[in-house]
Amino acid sequence: xxxxxxxxxxxxxxxxxxxxxxxxxxxxxxxxxxxxxxxxxxxxxxxxxxxxxxxxxxxxxxxxxxxxxxxxxxxxxxxxxxxxxxxxxxxxxxxxxxxxxxxxxxxxxxxxxxxxxxxxxxxxxxxxxxxxxxxxxxxxxxxxxxxxxxxxxxxxxxxxxxxxxxxxxxxxxxxxxxxxxxxxxxxxxxxxxxxxxxxxxxxxxxxxxxxxxxxxxxxxxxxxxxxxxxxxxxxxxxxxxxxxxxxxxxxxxxxxxxxxxxxxxxxxxxxxxxxxxxxxxxxxxxxxxxxxxxxxxxxxxxxxxxxxxxxxxxxx
Amino acid sequence: xxxxxxxxxxxxxxxxxxxxxxxxxxxxxxxxxxxxxxxxxxxxxxxxxxxxxxxxxxxxxxxxxxxxxxxxxxxxxxxxxxxxxxxxxxxxxxxxxxxxxxxxxxxxxxxxxxxxxxxxxxxxxxxxxxxxxxxxxxxxxxxxxxxxxxxxxxxxxxxxxxxxxxxxxxxxxxxxxxxxxxxxxxxxxxxxxxxxxxxxxxxxxxxxxxxxxxxxxxxxxxxxxxxxxxxxxxxxxxxxxxxxxxxxxxxxxxxxxxxxxxxxxxxxxxxxxxxxxxxxxxxxxxxxxxxxxxxxxxxxxxxxxxxxxxxxxxxxxxxxxxxxx
Amino acid sequence: xxxxxxxxxxxxxxxxxxxxxxxxxxxxxxxxxxxxxxxxxxxxxxxxxxxxxxxxxxxxxxxxxxxxxxxxxxxxxxxxxxxxxxxxxxxxxxxxxxxxxxxxxxxxxxxxxxxxxxxxxxxxxxxxxxxxxxxxxxxxxxxxxxxxxxxxxxxxxxxxxxxxxxxxxxxxxxxxxxxxxxxxxxxxxxxxxxxxxxxxxxxxxxxxxxxxxxxxxxxxxxxxxxxxxxxxxxxxxxxxxxxxxxxxxxxxxxxxxxxxxxxxxxxxxx
Numbered sequence: 001x002x003x004x005x006x007x008x009x010x011x012x013x014x015x016x017x018x019x020x021x022x023x024x025x026x027x028x029x030x031x032x033x034x035x036x037x038x039x040x041x042x043x044x045x046x047x048x049x050x051x052x053x054x055x056x057x058x059x060x061x062x063x064x065x066x067x068x069x070x071x072x073x074x075x076x077x078x079x080x081x082x083x084x085x086x087x088x089x090x091x092x093x094x095x096x097x098x099x100x101x102x103x104x105x106x107x108x109x110x111x112x113x114x115x116x117x118x119x120x121x122x123x124x125x126x127x128x129x130x131x132x133x134x135x136x137x138x139x140x141x142x143x144x145x146x147x148x149x150x151x152x153x154x155x156x157x158x159x160x161x162x163x164x165x166x167x168x169x170x171x172x173x174x175x176x177x178x179x180x181x182x183x184x185x186x187x188x189x190x191x192x193x194x195x196x197x198x199x200x201x202x203x204x205x206x207x208x209x210x211x212x213x214x215x216x217x218x219x220x221x222x223x224x225x226x227x228x229x230x231x232x233x234x235x236x237x238x239x240x241x242x243x244x245x246x247x248x249x250x251x252x253x254x255x256x257x258x259x260x261x262x263x264x265x266x267x268x269x270x271x272x273x274x275x276x277x278x279x280x281x282x283x284x285x286x287x288x289x290x291x292x293x294x295x296x297x298x299x300x301x302x303x304x305x306x307x308x309x310x311x312x313x314x315x316x
Numbered sequence: 317x318x319x320x321x322x323x324x325x326x327x328x329x330x331x332x333x334x335x336x337x338x339x340x341x342x343x344x345x346x347x348x349x350x351x352x353x354x355x356x357x358x359x360x361x362x363x364x365x366x367x368x369x370x371x372x373x374x375x376x377x378x379x380x381x382x383x384x385x386x387x388x389x390x391x392x393x394x395x396x397x398x399x400x401x402x403x404x405x406x407x408x409x410x411x412x413x414x415x416x417x418x419x420x421x422x423x424x425x426x427x428x429x430x431x432x433x434x435x436x437x438x439x440x441x442x443x444x445x446x447x448x449x450x451x452x453x454x455x456x457x458x459x460x461x462x463x464x465x466x467x468x469x470x471x472x473x474x475x476x477x478x479x480x481x482x483x484x485x486x487x488x489x490x491x492x493x494x495x496x497x498x499x500x501x502x503x504x505x506x507x508x509x510x511x512x513x514x515x516x517x518x519x520x521x522x523x524x525x526x527x528x529x530x531x532x533x534x535x536x537x538x539x540x541x542x543x544x545x546x547x548x549x550x551x552x553x554x555x556x557x558x559x560x561x562x563x564x565x566x567x568x569x570x571x572x573x574x575x576x577x578x579x580x581x582x583x584x585x586x587x588x589x590x591x592x593x594x595x596x597x598x599x600x601x602x603x604x605x606x607x608x609x610x611x612x613x614x615x616x617x618x619x620x621x622x623x624x625x626x627x628x629x630x631x632x633x634x635x636x637x638x639x640x641x
Numbered sequence: 642x643x644x645x646x647x648x649x650x651x652x653x654x655x656x657x658x659x660x661x662x663x664x665x666x667x668x669x670x671x672x673x674x675x676x677x678x679x680x681x682x683x684x685x686x687x688x689x690x691x692x693x694x695x696x697x698x699x700x701x702x703x704x705x706x707x708x709x710x711x712x713x714x715x716x717x718x719x720x721x722x723x724x725x726x727x728x729x730x731x732x733x734x735x736x737x738x739x740x741x742x743x744x745x746x747x748x749x750x751x752x753x754x755x756x757x758x759x760x761x762x763x764x765x766x767x768x769x770x771x772x773x774x775x776x777x778x779x780x781x782x783x784x785x786x787x788x789x790x791x792x793x794x795x796x797x798x799x800x801x802x803x804x805x806x807x808x809x810x811x812x813x814x815x816x817x818x819x820x821x822x823x824x825x826x827x828x829x830x831x832x833x834x835x836x837x838x839x840x841x842x843x844x845x846x847x848x849x850x851x852x853x854x855x856x857x858x859x860x861x862x863x864x865x866x867x868x869x870x871x872x873x874x875x876x877x878x879x880x881x882x883x884x885x886x887x888x889x890x891x892x893x894x895x896x897x898x899x900x901x902x903x904x905x906x907x908x909x910x911x
């Protein structure tokens with residue numbers, strides 16, 4: 001067994017939808033529905049799924065940006081709601097869009113020193129030294145201290161975002177689609193950079209992405225989400241070589257492959273239904289190619305099929 | 317038979333009263349019924365190239381070319397009226413973001429029908445719209461006909477866009493990152509659909525993407541662009557498994573590859589120079605690991621061996637060197 | 642990116658600078674004591690000694706015009722500062738926190754806008770008494786809704802941006818996010834509004850003073866001068882025309898300046 005840095009237990013989060021009319025009953029969208037998992041110290045857990053599946057919400061919940069409606073999130077065994085400052089310093093988030101995640105009116109140096117200033121870590125001079133050391137580590141030069149975000153390229157901005165997350169020496173970094181907005185070659189250098197940082201600082205990553213190739217490359221274990229639920233969770237190799245859930249299978253076969261042999265593809269019919277239309281049974285049953293009768297009646301629970309391989313499917 | 321041939325196309329933009337080239341003397345052609353991919357990173361000029369074919373470049377852009385010939389029509393000489401005849405009728409285009417390309421206040425069926433009435437005198441526009449909506453894989457077309465864009469999902473909107481582009485059975489369809497905004501399972505549906513329409517109607521497609529996986533699935537031939545130059549052109553499988561240009565080789569090595577799961581990915585050194593910093597010789601010279609003296613002096617021509625073209629002075633040496641490593 | 646400074650901005654800057662110089666000079670020097678009466682030479686036309694003539698008490702009009710610029714700038718500056726500060730706080734809370742606070746604050750702002758500004762100002766000075774201080778406070782409060790609305794929309798947009806989320810995730814307090822992180826990004830429309838607000842404050846002060854409700858004699862104010870001069874328009878037209886032109890010029894200057902700033906910040910016009 002590993003040392004668990006994060007344990008998520010049966011969390012739920014729903015968001016109110018705009019009312020159709022002033023007298024209508026307010027409807028809620030179930031963004032995260034009974035999700036449980038844990039992350040081991042030093043590993044990378046990949047969280048994949050299509051847009052609207054709730055993966056970003058899970059990231060925000062674990063990062064303490066949103067409170068969960070139900071369930072508990074434990075950080076090193078303590079409920080994150082009870083240790084705000086510890087969470088603020090030890091769990092950091094990297095956001096997707098490198099263009100809007102840096103304040104356009106502030107210099108790179110200011111942005112990087114803000115976490116230290118806010119948490120009162122050292123004097124002005126100490127903070128500046130630390131920031132410059134960090135800039136050099138990220139492949140910047142000292143003169144970049146006074147530059148502004150618009151003078152940097154997308155890849156450089158995302159690097160600044162990562163450095164900013166590192167300023168407080170966190171233990172866990174939640175990376176929400178950190179490379180999705182970047183070109184392939186820049187994406188590669190950023191992934192290498194994140195990888196080096198992980199080794200150097202013994203970081204733990206929760207790596208959220210819709211790009212299965214990237215997730216596979218970067219993660220140790222992968223959780224696949226569909227409509228607010230985790231449908232499959234296992235080792236990378238297990239997920240890719242022996243996927244069990246029909247959604248995982250379809251998702252993998254839908255990824256356009258650059259290198260492999262042309263494979264037999266299962267193309268799913270239809271769209272992802274809107275979450276929250278409280279429908280009976282398995283959430284995937286509107287699109288599932290192999291469903292049986294029970295799928296329309298009961299929601300399958302996430303169960304351990306083989307060692308460390310969890311699946312939520314009646315047919316597993 | 318080439319349906320489209322482009323010779324020495326250049327596009328430049330004025331910055332501080334000086335013109336800078338965004339696309340630099342490129343030539344290519346597309347055979348009838350084929351799918352041609354254009355791949356490259358953002359800012360490489362792939363979208364501009366496509367827009368120049370239907371003359372929808374931003375007003376500031378300066379277009380020069382020796383020839384842009386579509387199906388016997390000289391596009392360079394065509395005026396705005398002539399272009400309007402062509403657009404939608406013989407050449408149509410679909411864009412990345414289906415939400416902003418549809419009018420939010422007009423029913424989607426009506427929008428498709430309007431494309432028909434713009435180009436043809438017919439009373440059957442609505443019927444034709446319904447027919448093409450069926451063809452692009454929509455169910456309950458009568459209901460969807462009367463819906464507004466915001467009522468549809470992203471995948472359905474992109475199907476509507478395709479229906480609009482295909483309703484007049486154009487000879488050429490230009491698709492600019494048509495699936496980039498979509499989820500993978502929806503992307504798979506749309507790619508299947510486009511391939512199917514290509515076979516059924518013989519529509520040639522120029523398919524622009526940054527995703528080599530998508531390109532592989534769709535295209536017969538691929539052009540790789542870098543800083544407004546075509547640096548390599550070849551059949552899809554040939555390009556992916558026998559790349560010649562150091563940029564293409566680097567680009568492929570930078571993609572996470574499931575079968576060689578190494579922790580570190582290959583990266584191309586440096587960054588793409590800005591449009592005002594174009595190198596004098598080969599545009600890739602500032603980042604190339606195999607740069608020699610001639611590369612800095614002049615731009616390498618696109619040299620063909622059979623149907624595989626490379627714009628590199630040293631590609632044979634590079635091939636040998638990489639094999640040794 | 643090179644910015645092109647528009648003609649508006651240039652004209653506005655020139656006018657405002659000229660007025661500012663005049664105001665600063667008037668603190669230390671005026672040709673005559675603006676309050677010294679000289680009944681023998683009352684209501685004179687322009688002469689070499691009094692280039693704009695004298696008023697009904699024989700005071701030098703040019704000196705009084707110079708002195709009056711102090712009133713104009715003070716009133717403008719103080720009332721804009723009051724309006725901007727309160728408006729920023731109200732708009733900031735409403736936009737950043739949203740919810741019922743937003744509804745409550747913005748609906749009361751709407752209620753204020755529903756009354757014509759000059760009526761509210763009249764009400765204030767009637768309750769608290771005439772005089773320059775109350776005028777400034779009244780004008781400041783009148784300007785609050787405008788600044789509050791602009792601030793609100795700025796905060797509303799900015800709070801959804803990723804850099805605000807990022808600041809939250811590292812534990813920056815809401816107050817610091819609002820004023821250190823967001824404010825610099827939304828300050829330019831506020832500055833434009835401030836400069837336009839300056840112009841309307843000057844105009845409103847002149848109006849109130851003209852009605853005899855604003856600045857009280859013997860303090861020189863262009864509005865008061867207009868009020869005093871109206872009986873003597875036939876004998877000494879410059880007595881009326883001079884302050885009138887000054888008011889027009891200053892208002893025009895600030896409006897030009899504000900419009901110019903707006904164009905400068907409009908990316909479509911770059």
